[in-house]
Amino acid sequence: MAYISKRNRRREKERRNATKNRRELIEAGFTRRDLMKMGLIGATGMLLPIKGLSARARDPYGRRPLDDPESPPTTPWLEEMPRLQVAQPVVLSPAPQRVANTAAGEAPRADHQRWDEFVARFGAAVTYENVAAQTSGHILHPELPTQTLFSYNGQVPGPLFHSFYGQRTIVRFRNNLPLIGFDGFGRGEISTHLHNGHTASESDGFPADFYAAPKYKDHHYPNIRAGYDQFPDTAGDHRETLNTLWYHDHRLDFTAQNTYKGLAGMYTLFDELDNNDETSPPPAFGLPSGEFDVNIVFQDRVFDEDNGRLFFDKFNDDGILGDKFLANGKIQPFFRVRPRKYRLRLLNAGPSRFYQFFVRDKTTNSDIPFAVIANDGNLLPAPVLNQTSVRIAVAERIDIVIDFAGRAGHNIILQNRLEQEDGRGPTGDILSPSEAMENIKFKVELPLESPDPSRIPAAFRPNPPLEEVAVQRTWRFDRSGGNWTINNQIFDEDVIRATVVQGTAERWVLQNNSGGWEHPVHIHFEEFQILTRNGNLPPPVERGRKDVARLGRNETIRLFMRFRDFVGRYPMHCHNTIHEDHAMMLRWDIVHP
């Protein structure tokens, strides 16, 4: 059993006691009818949540315990972790167009920026349809009942998009959701954000731009690099290349519920060097590809102790922690691998937990070293070798390359050792390997069919150069009256908190004044470089381009940002989705010079 924290260990004990007590009552000859008469069992046949009988016990007045609700027990490593299914292009009818086709049912939006220019240069787009719908029958664990979730094209997580620089992508996000999700959570209105996409505002999924069924919206992802105007020959600055992205719903105030219920997926961008072919000679990077390039979506969830259904605590405004750990939509799956190198693209899809991942070889009692190659989906200037752990806040992505060679038959577990007891953020304590939370079991049991041709090059692309900035803005992330604010204000989609001139660069200073809370701060549209973290250079794994700044308690982070290629409105927000939904967000706009 995976332990979560000291408090959870206590709960674990309480739960074992409760199970023992229930068993004793049955063994002592109490029938269901007896228990019902005594008021210990409800009309539905469920044991009432009475202390000593249920781990979710409340006192006689129904007082809410400090502890979070607790899921039924599940056996780890029963099912194989599925690969995300690669999305297949379809012909869209009616064809996508520059102006919103409201007559055909497209949701209103601003016209696609630079549409004619991109069509002329890159030609026809690869087009997809991604339908958000409520679907049943999802098996998250064989010992739990099937779940009714919000899915994209019937999949949770959604399909994986494979896109290539130089090729436009259009995804038609169609909404088939009921307005009110099963069990009263999930809001069937969507605005889909391609996280880290260099995407014009109208395709970026601004939180207030949500639409209900049966409307659709065509999101135009031109897959150009930032600096398109400054580097016209190469369609952008090659040092701004993005690789591991994800997409998720961003509906105002309901992002936590909608993503918790399933509306998240991943999007990979390949380019001429990171080209999805590990056999290509240099200058291509030769990173593990195809079968050996694995996206993993990490989520934590709670399930109702009585009925086993996905549970969302609607009265928790602090941040929601799950006691079940999912990878690609399965609770504690195993994953069979070959004894060779793999690229793992790790995504923390929230809602509120931070992870510190280790890969534990329990056969040798050691942590397997790996190379961190990308942070927030952007390859670092150089790989950071021989790491044994990596921390990932909500919405961050970390790509690692790990080598399973020589470990055939070993018992290998991907563990999270970061203690976290509530939505405020991790305690900072690192658990021991024996008390760690366990996410995936790697079974090195598939044969190596051919020698491993993949490589970890000594360097990737350098960072784009910094420049003098004319404007510095300071953003204080704070807590007031039980809500979260930025510079003492809550989110208002109508209020522009910063107006940025296209083609300029700025320095943004993020300060955490909220006491005991941590905030993974996400800025849409352009990546930033961390200049300093509390006055010092950031650690090596943060020395690339990022879109999430993990803003710890009382920390100050200084960022360098450029704003190019498009205009329009974008948000900055905390990506602890509960904080985000409770208004820790602001709108900033890019305008023409």
Add this chain to the structure above:
Amino acid sequence: MKRRELLANVLGPTMPAEKADELKPKKSGPRAGYFPNFLLRTHEGKEVRFYDDLIHGKHVVINFFYADCQGLCPPATANLIKVQEMLKDRIGKDIFFYTITLRPEQDTPKALNDYVRMHGTKPGWIYLTGRPADIEVLRQKLGFTDPDPVLDKDKTSHIGNIRIGNELTDVWMSYPVLAKPKHLVKRILWLETPKDYLADKGRVPKAKSPGEKQ
């Protein structure tokens, strides 16, 4: 071990039967097992049951306050009065406003009534007081808590939210009470029961195998 002893062992001190009966909601709904059915008093001195009379099947807006509060409460009350004006005669009819005191020891029905008159709250908006232990349970159940125990105890820095809920659809959200009234009204209206909700509710979502195209 005798059965009776075993039970006592398992359950510990049990509450008196009459108390348990009294707290049991007479009506059923998604939150009947969640919210206790405490007896509360309104600013007009009426006795009401929290679940049966105030929550069951209703679209509600709930916040906490206390009459002497010098910080958040006066602007919060002023803001909610604007919201009340914007929602016109719907309050008390199909949308229900409840303000619960955090200091029930001082805030008697009469004190609440004085507060209501002084601030010009219009009819339909109910102020509530009750047993301090019960109010504390409601505060926790409604999520007006801070994970920092020191802050949580300090009533002068209490949570400045409204809880908006619809017990029929079981949709709940919270929002800062000092937000612009138009934003508060918008969110209150989001939680209206959709027109086709009851007709659609029994419809089981179509089964799809994972990966199956819609």
